[in-house]
Amino acid sequence: MQSQEANIDFYEKNYDIVGQWLVRPGDKVILGDMENRKCRFCGKQPQEVTFKKVAHAIPELLGNKSIVSSYECDTCNEGFGKGIENDLGNWSKPMRTLIRIRGKSGVPTLKKGGKAPGWRIEYDQSRLNVTANENDPIFEVDEENKTVTFKLRRDSYTPVAVLKAFMKIGVTLLPGDEIPNFIGLMAWIRDTDHSKAYLNKCPVIYAFQPGPMPNDFIAALVLRRKKTVTGYPYAFLVLGYGNEVFQVPLPSESHDAQMSGQSISIHPFPVPGHPDPARYGEPTRSVLDWMDSRVRKGEIMTMQMGYDSRVPMEIPTSDSA
Template sequence: MKKQEENIKFYETNYDIIGQWFLRPTDKMVLGDMANRVCRFCGKAKPYVTFKKFAHAIPELLGNKSIENAYECDTCNEEFGKGIENDLGNWSKPMRTLIRIRGKTGVPTLKKGGDKPGWRIEYDQTKLNITSYENDPIFEMDEEKKLVTFKLRRDPYTPVAVLKAFMKIGLTLLPDKEVGNFSGLMAWVREKDHSKLYLSQCPVIYTFRPGPMPNDLIVACVLRRRQNITGFPYAFIVLGYGNEVFQVPLPSDNHDGQISGQSIMMLPFPVPGHPDSAFYGEPMCDILNWMDNQVKKGDIATIQMGYESSVPVELPHASQDGQSMA
């Protein structure tokens, strides 16, 4: 609790929240001026580009059914969707399935590729159904601790593209008056050649909140350093959905030059955990490094989940056939 209070004080002292959203599927809003549409990312307007498609301010794959924007043209929208947002989807898919985040077509199904039958995890509106095979196991069960550990292979992704996808969300949510401070970042996020450097390092603070959390709520906020403060990054986006919260820097050409190359100590943005934290535990933080520009294939996501049961849990029998677990 004392640690949380320190974090709250740090951000109250050094940062202002310049945008904040609590989004559920029934909430509907559009950012920007529908009558005067200029693309924030490429700078073009009609007739050079069109604005016929719905442009989600936060990708729909993360559960966003609520917030759209009027300043992303169809060309940029399509390029982001096929590019960096696809990388974000591939990286985040295992966790999104296990915590039941509904994308465009519902909770994504995880399955082994190929023609032969393989492991499969899918949601049937009431529970997760898991099929596994002895010669290709994807989970281990600890009955004593009531823990299930999944080891799930991610689809191919490029780490720096995942970073760009989160930054693109932040750039989309920025107030109009702040956009000019991020011209370099805007160009880098649009750059398709991920080997071109803009940053030497960019640690992302990741917080996992244990316990059952709402799977239909997205929380986002944009933080900006106060005018009289120096020595800390100019801006961040904090984005939370399900059990996960990501705190991603938004480097500014105009305001971050004085801290370039310096070692900076940042505290995680304070986020609430489960109401019954005494039972489920406190939020856990880690640092993610997504500066690698090489495609990752066969990357394994290790995810641990607890379960409650008033009856003995029956482990699947050793067999070459599919083993099911609900």
């Protein structure tokens, strides 16, 4: 077990924070120069492409209404939206409902498709409302421990496309002078043929911070290895919203090539957790492997919530189902 102090030391010693954003609704951040536009992803300028759409640096579905970029053309924006951001949306949707992340049209509603009486989870004003069918339980209640365990089906998604969607956020947030180090990565992210391999391994460190956390606060950081350091990955995106924090490697062909094939162990970036860990518990971590390019269908996401503490919700009795 790595202590919080050891994790803090590791990043102080080996990495610089080259970009940091902590935003709430109402904050406005524009990346780049609106008067001098050039797409970071395809290299085209206003003579060749349009820049009419608002390009969110972090997809709006993750709750970002604040950070927009001047350097994403409409063509690339549309391509990302229909492609990898759709995979990101499908993968993250059950959790976004449970932790109340507000996208373009509010917190997503989860429901079972088809004609049979099914179930529905929606966020209504201040409460998470759950309606369920006894024959198709989507959650189990543990009265003694006051917990509810949800078992929710994700819509179909391609794991490597979800990884690309997170990396696209990272390269959008990178300072402009770092872009020449990521040309290969950016080409791979834009490639809609997800079967094309670029990396062997790319573990994403995932932290879940239990307890009631603000659902409208986004924290994004870009970490870059210090110039004097070798032997660790060159750059990371750290993105936090709601109860979740993702630490995503941003591999640079010019700075990480010498490490290919080696196994490197790093400390996870420290996450603050809930101010009252005695009540809600410490953050839990896991490693997500999204290198698979095959479509995943019907995957079940399991999530346990304390029902007197985390999110107020209604548990229907059997006669109201």
